[in-house]
Amino acid sequence: MRGRLLAIAGLVAVVASAWLTSGATARPSATPPLTIYAAASLTEVFKALDGAQHFSFAGSNALETQIRNGAPVDVFASAAPLNTQRLFKAGIVDKPVTFTANRLALIVPKSNPAGIRSIYDLRSKPVKLVVAAPAVPAGGYTLSVLRKMGLSSVLSKVVSRESDVKAVTGKVALGQADAGFVYVTDARPVSDQVSVIRIPAWAQPRVRYEIAVVTKSPNKTAAQAWVRMILSAKGQTALKHAGFLPLPKASS
């Protein structure tokens, strides 16, 4: 009898162990993970929101090109409406929705070797400036800010044009550049390495993020549910905590 009890207990332990190591961590619906292409600036917040999906983070323009060329993607989240809207017009994604907004900032290394205190200092001081490439949303927004402020001349001080905004953040954080234009949310994860210099509200571009389900996604129901999650209170709270702005008044 004792032997039988031990055998049953052992079986229960094995089953429980198997359940704990696989079943408990599996997605309830047992659907495969979604493949989500997202703007580099969404890296931290999307991973924190849902680590179970397959993410690819990069410049929205590069992701747009990959999707256009047939990359197997379920959801695309872009840092500029231009990228999602182009795919929508081509019938590649379903109707995009705006899900958050952001602001641009100038960051400098904590040591601030160039002594930059204001964006206007870029004009008068010898600086190594790093920006995102013009086709990358952050790069386009940077050009917009400089144009609005009458400071496009500082582009002559650009030493590097990066393929996404995280590369700009990295170069400044590592002290390889004196200053760089990034989103305010990019500065947060490296706040011990960089200082943020505000860009005036009147010069801010309209940074709007859009998200869309890829039309040919084989996991469309799950993809639509994921988009709904981003738009839900849970998703919006996470974005807010990461420093993103609430849905813009005009699109909410």
Place this chain on the structure above:
Amino acid sequence: MRRPLSRRRLLTVAAGTAALAALPVRPASAAREEELAYANFAVSSELLLADLYAKALAAKVVIGPGQAALRAGRRAAIQHAGALSGLLTGAGQDAPAAEDFDFQWPAKAFHTPDATAATARVVLRALLGAYQTAVVTVSEPSYGIVYTSLAASAGQQLGALSALGASGVVEPFPVALDLESASDTLEPYLG
């Protein structure tokens, strides 16, 4: 990436376009970027000023001639914003709109006529100072006339603040401000 015009924005632009038509201003396509920077700042600041007047009217603490001054100031600010937006769109730039801002006002900014006048004075002084500098910065004479006109209007509005019951302040030489200083003054309100 241009947005469709909302009714509010359409009215603003229409009012501004009408006002601009009355001024001898040339198309802005040839304007220098530095000149347009003043217009970008000024549109935002005039929208801020219009919001200030709207909030002051909604607070209903100013009555009589002061209320008429607030209404006139609001109309002027809306027309100025529209006219300046016209300069920017004429130069191929997107103009800021009220929806782009989350204007911030101190808690007691509109609790009394004096508080209202003090808040308005801060905004108007920054605007007047920027307009004064804009007049001598722009290379296009017709722009200079626009900024002179806007500076005169800001001065008139500062004078009209006495109708709010505040003691009149007459400055013999109002200080001209560069764009950075004017921007720093208004940044806390622009949100």
